[in-house]
Amino acid sequence: MTKGKKSNSGRYAYEGLDRVIHEKARLGIITSLSTHPEGLLFNDLKELCTLTDGNLSRHLQILTEAGLVEVWKGFKNNRPQTLCRLTTEGKRRFLDYVAVLESVVADAMTPVAETSPKLGLST
């Protein structure tokens, strides 16, 4: 189809942008957990990410099923609490994801007009 651009094929496909992590709400959840290695209580996480109970629960389920997050039930001041934190696998995959994110930012900062389609536009 296109000529002489084989080397750039998929240049902006960003395969490493794992959709489990990339979804906006989950990206907030994972980033906040990554900055709190000891874990975060459900209610604190909810507030930090401005999510509803239902939304946070749903995303935590997806993240635990993907093996990125672990959820612990416990007590604090005799009240039941839920503690959420990243798994080792979650930390690793988030670092991989962030590396791709950095490359997106780098790409966005370096415009290169190697392709200038000289078109006769039919306006």
Place this chain on the structure above:
Amino acid sequence: MTKGKKSNSGRYAYEGLDRVIHEKARLGIITSLSTHPEGLLFNDLKELCTLTDGNLSRHLQILTEAGLVEVWKGFKNNRPQTLCRLTTEGKRRFLDYVAVLESVVADAMTPVAETSPKLGLST
């Protein structure tokens, strides 16, 4: 609900992560267009982002309806071609988006355990 954390409320909500731009395929499309100010031909864009005709068309429609991308019909070597490029509004909103992306990367790089929930876990 939570006590004394008002200032951090929504800290990881990342409201600026505009979902029109954030979706993985569209992020690739917009980043590649941002690096090619002259615009890209449909087929080149398709290859750079590893998308099918149908997928690229669908995402371009969403992006044009949002006012971020403009699509031009024209001819090159007597063959009909489609040229895609960012609008001024698209460039502006992408820069805003990238600024938020940079803050996500910065957040991910600076773990701060200001919240250490000392739980009595019921293992």
